[in-house]
Amino acid sequence: MEQVIVCNGLTKRFGDFTAVDSITFEVNKGEIFGFLGANGAGKTTAMRMLCGLSTPSSGKATIAGFDVYKQTEQIKKNIGYMSQKFSLYDDLTVQENITFFAGIYGISDAEIKKNGDDLLLRLGMQDQAKKMVSSLPLGWKQKLAFSTAVIHKPKIVFLDEPTGGVDPVTRRQFWELIYEAADNGITIFVTTHYMDEAEYCKRVSIMVDGKVAALDTPSNLKEQFGANTMDEVFYHLAREAKRGE
Amino acid sequence: MHSVIVSHLTKIYGKEKKVAVDDVSFSVDKGEIFGLIGADGAGKTTIFRVLTTLLLPDGGSASVGGLDVVKDFEQIRQTIGYMPGKFSLYQDLTVEENLSFFATLFGTTVAENYELIKDIYVQIAPFKNRRAGKLSGGMKQKLALCCALIHKPNVLFLDEPTTGVDPVSRKEFWEMLKRLKEQDITILLSTTYMDEANLCDRIALIQEGKILSIDTPANIIKSYPDVLFAVKATNMHQLLQQLLRYPERLSSYAFGEFAHFSFKGTPDTDGLVTYLEQHGLKEVMVKTADITIEDSFIKLLG
CATH class of the missing domain: 3.30.70.100 (Alpha-Beta Plaits)
Structure with missing residues (x-):
């Protein structure tokens, strides 16, 4: 199986603080990989290294075959990124956001037109094309944000708490988009605080104090920790955390 | 006894006449933990801002501790604690400075009401000389709760106190709320996490400015109409x-x-x-x- 993220002993230190402490794992092509951890466990720092935004202190990693030390520009071209905090420009219209994001990824004007139209059609948002993003309900914004994050057909998309604050119905519609992207061969790397969403992942890693404390399928993790739910697994591991709080 | 009464409350925003809160009525008993459960944009924050006298309603009325939110706004401000959804303490003051600042504003001292915040404050005390802006998310949340409590309010308003907080810290936060409830403080909070609904005495499910259902969590579950x-x-x-x-x-x-x-x-x-x-x-x-x-x-x- 093709591995699109390969991470070996990846470490990030800030002064004498080791934010990410020698993490090792692989993610397969088309896999939905859940990246969980308590606040302050090192998830964001790890993700920044994987996205080519932060140089590791030591260890190795390749993203879509590109090295996190030397090939950060190629990494950025081959990934998509969406977070709850930043995704779209509120004061641009739906159409303008699509054109803008497709444009930065170097997609040609003709393709932008075609991909953009396809995208609007798929989301059922043709009538909203000329509306400001700020006027859309949050659920629509999130779905549009995800679709623009994968408009350049990246190998991997990183989703940082994509469903925070969204109602339960919209949250499920959002996961439908994730499944669809995964079926099309896009690898999904997702963080969440909703433990039921951990169940939707093929495999889940749980970070505690900068280390990967557990990594397996949800059902294996529950068996390993004698737990009924992922919530219990998470609680079991994260309450041992020494740092942060 | 009702601690908070909201009656046909309506709030309309801007030129587009967007109805943020649409004829909402509910009441909260003294010492009750009442949860407004709904997604972002449902109108939860607007309700909080009206009840904390930061926003005037366009229709209906509301009272807190028997005081009217429009006429008696100054008195209400003395008797409530408010933790907004966005971290609103002074980032460049230390933990200790923020706390004594808020105590002074309300004409009291940290020592006078220390008993009320002790359980929470001891957890952040090791960092009392750290600037608030440099705290982790969980510690910020604890400091904000201490600052909202330092004048011993009768009613505590917590707007999405656990958003973006991991499951372990969320559990700890709820333990703190239960201890406050024992002190007879009324707590009105909002959350987007459905699992937290079960921890409230009563909840209102809210969507697009309207209340869909209001009852104890057990009764809401009991009234589910289908076999699932x-x-x-x-x-x-x-x-x-x-x-x-x-x-x-x-x-x-x-x-x-x-x-x-x-x-x-x-x-x-x-x-x-x-x-x-x-x-x-x-x-x-x-x-x-x-x-x-x-x-x-x-x-x-x-």
């Missing part, structure tokens, strides 16, 4: 797609490791299993589901 089943198979995505196409389907959606499913007519679970197996699903299992607040909310949104 939990279905499992090896491939969740395929399972969801096949359930969607099943002719007898009333509703179906992912729910953790299961899909929740209800039938239009009389439930025929054997028929469902056969259908799913014929469509290539493996290790199919169907059992009665435990209904949760999230199921009720999904039904109401339906």
